[in-house]
Amino acid sequence: MREDGDVLRLASGSPGETIRIGAAVGSALEAGDIVALIGDLGTGKTCITSGIARGLGVPEAYYITSPTFTLINEYPGRIPLYHLDMYRLAGSADLDDMGVEEYVYGSGVMVIEWAEKMADRLPRNAVRITLEHDGEEKRKIEISAEFDKRTSIRKALEEGGFR
Ligand SMILES: Nc1ncnc2c1ncn2[C@@H]1O[C@H](COP(=O)(O)OP(=O)(O)OP(=O)(O)O)[C@@H](O)[C@H]1O
Numbered sequence: 001m002r003e004d005g006d007v008l009r010l011a012s013g014s015p016g017e018t019i020r021i022g023a024a025v026g027s028a029l030e031a032g033d034i035v036a037l038i039g040d041l042g043t044g045k046t047c048i049t050s051g052i053a054r055g056l057g058v059p060e061a062y063y064i065t066s067p068t069f070t071l072i073n074e075y076p077g078r079i080p081l082y083h084l085d086m087y088r089l090a091g092s093a094d095l096d097d098m099g100v101e102e103y104v105y106g107s108g109v110m111v112i113e114w115a116e117k118m119a120d121r122l123p124r125n126a127v128r129i130t131l132e133h134d135g136e137e138k139r140k141i142e143i144s145a146e147f148d149k150r151t152s153i154r155k156a157l158e159e160g161g162f163r
């Protein structure tokens, strides 16, 4: 892990490692946090979300999949997880009728795939995670967040063995 300005840079070598990175991030999150996931198809946005779920204390019995028939999947945990996927939506205006803002100001953590599609509505304090392909099983993962949040995430990653 490298810290570069307000960005933490990591490399993942496997889906399992991405899940462990997500779990560390999740353990550092608090109710009300928003995580914006940005990255191409198959970079691991859903994979890292399943790790974040573990870090939030969502029981293992819940298998994390992208919401398809509903806009948001909701999972119970130490902190509830709301999982939103913007992939099929044209843009943030599509959120208007869906009560998304209620979740955003709610008591859980909101994780958003394809968050760039609602860039105009992301709060400044959102945790931004970008994922990039770097070969078959390798991914570059960059996490940016405001100072306090970044510090807790960095500590959790260090405790998780990412140094
Ligand atoms: N290091 C890695 N981290 C995460 N996923 C990996 C890694 N290496 C290989 N993979 C594979 O890449 C795929 C990632 O799929 P995932 O559904 O998480 O991507 P996604 O970014 O959510 O895609 P989509 O844009 O379609 O929602 C999985 O098949 C996973 O096994």
Ligand SMILES: [Mg+2]
Residues within 6 Å of the ligand: 045, 046, 047, 066, 113
């Ligand atoms: Mg996905």
